[in-house]
Amino acid sequence: xxxxxxxxxxxxxxxxxxxxxxxxxxxxxxxxxxxxxxxxxxxxxxxxxxxxxxxxxxxxxxxxxxxxxxxxxxxxxxxxxxxxxxxxxxxxxxxxxxxxxxxxxxxxxxxxxxxxxxxxxxxxxxxxxxxxxxxxxxxxxxxxxxxxxxxxxxxxxxxxxxxxxxxxxxxxxxxxxxxxxxxxxxxxxxxxxxxxxxxxxxxxxxxxxxxxxxxxxxxxxxxxxxxxxxxxxxxxxxxxxxxxxxxxxxxxxxxxxxxxxxxxxxxxxxxxxxxxxxxxxxxxxxxxxxxxxxxxxxxxxxxxxxxxxxxxxxxxxxxxxxxxxxxxxxxxxxxxxxxxxxxxxxxxxxxxxxxxxxxxxxxxxxxxxxxxxxxxxxxxxxxxxxxxxxxxxxxxxxxxxxxxxxxxxxxxxxxxxxxxxxxxxxxxxxxxxxxxxxxxxxxxxxxxxxxxxxxxxxxxxxxxxxxxxxxxxxxxxxxxxxxxxxxxxxxxxxxxxxxxxxxxxxxxxxxxxxxxx
Numbered sequence: 001x002x003x004x005x006x007x008x009x010x011x012x013x014x015x016x017x018x019x020x021x022x023x024x025x026x027x028x029x030x031x032x033x034x035x036x037x038x039x040x041x042x043x044x045x046x047x048x049x050x051x052x053x054x055x056x057x058x059x060x061x062x063x064x065x066x067x068x069x070x071x072x073x074x075x076x077x078x079x080x081x082x083x084x085x086x087x088x089x090x091x092x093x094x095x096x097x098x099x100x101x102x103x104x105x106x107x108x109x110x111x112x113x114x115x116x117x118x119x120x121x122x123x124x125x126x127x128x129x130x131x132x133x134x135x136x137x138x139x140x141x142x143x144x145x146x147x148x149x150x151x152x153x154x155x156x157x158x159x160x161x162x163x164x165x166x167x168x169x170x171x172x173x174x175x176x177x178x179x180x181x182x183x184x185x186x187x188x189x190x191x192x193x194x195x196x197x198x199x200x201x202x203x204x205x206x207x208x209x210x211x212x213x214x215x216x217x218x219x220x221x222x223x224x225x226x227x228x229x230x231x232x233x234x235x236x237x238x239x240x241x242x243x244x245x246x247x248x249x250x251x252x253x254x255x256x257x258x259x260x261x262x263x264x265x266x267x268x269x270x271x272x273x274x275x276x277x278x279x280x281x282x283x284x285x286x287x288x289x290x291x292x293x294x295x296x297x298x299x300x301x302x303x304x305x306x307x308x309x310x311x312x313x314x315x316x317x318x319x320x321x322x323x324x325x326x327x328x329x330x331x332x333x334x335x336x337x338x339x340x341x342x343x344x345x346x347x348x349x350x351x352x353x354x355x356x357x358x359x360x361x362x363x364x365x366x367x368x369x370x371x372x373x374x375x376x377x378x379x380x381x382x383x384x385x386x387x388x389x390x391x392x393x394x395x396x397x398x399x400x401x402x403x404x405x406x407x408x409x410x411x412x413x414x415x416x417x418x419x420x421x422x423x424x425x426x427x428x429x430x431x432x433x434x435x436x437x438x439x440x441x442x443x444x445x446x447x448x449x450x451x452x453x454x455x456x457x458x459x460x461x462x463x464x465x466x467x468x469x470x471x472x473x474x475x476x477x478x479x480x481x482x483x484x485x486x487x488x489x490x491x492x493x494x495x496x497x498x499x500x501x502x503x504x505x506x507x508x509x510x511x512x513x514x515x516x517x
Contacts, residue, residue, distance in 0.1 A: 001039040005032040005048055009055065016059040021067055021075035026056045026082050030089045037093035040100055049090035053083055119254065122146050123261035130272040137176045139227075139237065139262045140169035146258060148248040149239040150219065155183070155191050156235050186216040190224055191236045200225040200256045218242070223251060225259045229267045237262070308355075311348045318344065342388045349423060352416065353480050357468075360487045366410040371515060374407065374439040374446050375400045381418050382437060385426065393431035396422075398438070405441035407512040409492040414512070417488040417496075420481040421450040421508045428506065429454035445494075446514050453505035457498065465498055485510075 012028035019025050029052035036045040060079045064071035122142040129135060136154055143152045151170035168177045183191065190203065190213050203222040205211045214222060219240030227235035237259065241247055248254070318341045320326065322334060329337070382398045389396035407414070418437070425435045429452045438449040457465060466486040469479040482496075485508075489496045494512035501507045 001036070002041070002044050005036045005039075005044065006051075008032040008035070009048060009051060013055040013059060016055070017062050019063075021060075021063040021072045022078075024075065024078045024082065026052075026059055026079070027085075029055065029082070029086060033086060033089045034093055037096045037100075040097045042094050042097060045090050045093045045097070049086050052086045056083055056086070118146055119257050119261070122258060123265070126262060127265040127268065130269045132266065132269040132273055133178075135262075135265050135269045136167055136235075137169075139265070140167055140176050143237060143239050143255070143258060144169060144171050146248075146254060147223070147239050147251050148241070148246070149223075150242040150245055151240055153217075153238045153240075154235060155187075155238070184216055186213045187238075189213070190238065194224045194226045194236045198226055198228070200252055200259065202252070214240075220245070221247065223247065223255050225255050227259050227263045227266065229263050229270060235262075235266065307351045308348070311344060311351060314344050315341065315348065338387065338391055342391055345388065346423070349419065349481075353420070353484055356413075356416065356484050356488070357480050360484070360491075366413050366491075368410040368412075369408050370411055371406045372409055372411045372414055374405065374441060374448065377411070377415060377418060378437050378439045378448065381415065381422055384419070385422055389426060389435070392426060392429075394426055394429050395432075395434045396426070397434075397436055399436050400439045401441075405443075405446050405514040407446055407492070407494075408515045409512070413488045414492065417485045417510065418448060418450070420485050421510070424481055425450050425452040425454065425506070425508075428452055428456070441514055444514055445511050448510040448512075449507060451501060451505065451507045453501065456500055456504050456506050462498060466496065 009029060009032045012025060012031065015028065016025040033045060033048045033052060036048050039045075056079055060071070060076065063075065122145070126135060126138040126142055129138070136156065140152045140154055143149065149171070151168065153169075154167040156165040156167065163180050163182045165178065165180050166183075168179075169175075186209075189209070194201070201224060203210050203213050203217075203224060205214055205220075214220065217238065217240045220243050222238055222240040224236060224238045227237055229235070237255075239247075239255065318337055321329065322337055322341065378398050378400050382396060385396055422435065422437060429435055433453050435450070435452045435454075438447075438451070440447050440449075466482050468483045486496050489510055489512065492512055494510060496511075497509045499507045499509070
């Protein structure tokens, strides 16, 4: 464009030099100046104006010399007017260039806005689902629409070995075609190149391989891009146009942005699928654990239930023997029989504890709610353990205040909780020790305390004392007694706590809501 403008200016100048003064051909200088506006080059226009001014002055002088050194006044005036017109046309040309640039930039911005809007819409539709196959289908459909392509192919490499999954879609098709087959040599080479280059590239017919690839795609032009998920290239997207068609402007940049959004959508769908599979596996394992737990609970429940009868029979028989039902017993034998009776009672409590654990772990709990007088409860437990305490040489007594209030609950279960605490206290107290079971109340709650001056509980066991197998038991017990106490009392709306007793021993406190009259 610059050479053309300079050439026209020189031609006009030559014509001006060869014509008389009054035939001012310099007006033709405005032509190349105006033409320079098409080049959008402000410097070119400025230079042409300067050259035109110089050429105008030189031509005027030469014309006067040719007329015998006579310069016509009208001709000189015309030359000045032309000089002003060169400046005016140059200014208008420069302004035209500026407006053209602004219009081009505005058109570019509008195009960019349209591309971004189309990309947002396409990305939104691709990410509407978290199903991998549906995301793959959406990628094909949206890429054809977004790029103005005739068709698109998505190559999914699911395993290192075996044929890949091919998804194909052409503009106007009702649905995506899915098949698993080996790639042709041309397409395999294209996929390898895309995975290596890691960017969008065009396939054209400028070389033999490009022509062969386009023939395999039945296209006149194609774009290919890798789609990397989880850091690896698992997908290759190929968009193609047929004869007589072309991609939309900025298709290369558009496909680059779309591939990034497609990778995000595929990665999200893959993670969601993995999460679903893991949840299914966790649910399956949970069901297996629940089944095993049910089996173990049923076994424990059955064994404990079956042991109750022989233990109860042995208890009755030994009590009858001690009472003389089978004749007078030697004193030494009475002591042995008393010890056996105490051991039998321990076994019965263990069986009862296992039955309670099985019931509570199964979610079962007693619905019996009866008035339970605190004083009667404590004195009854003391009377039951009196023979055991005498054998052990431990002073067991009650500290019950008159007119103690009543709680509401299952008398058998609350009694079981107190029995467990008293049994533990007797186990933890050496001969000549003391165990005191107290009962007090106010208007809102009643309190049962079991205090001993025995061995106490080691500091490392206190935090988990009321947990299942939490410790704090003696003589090789089950470790479930205090756990059962907590479960029973909490089911009745109360709480149980432990505190060390100075200088040695333990204090266990049960707090239950008092029954309002």
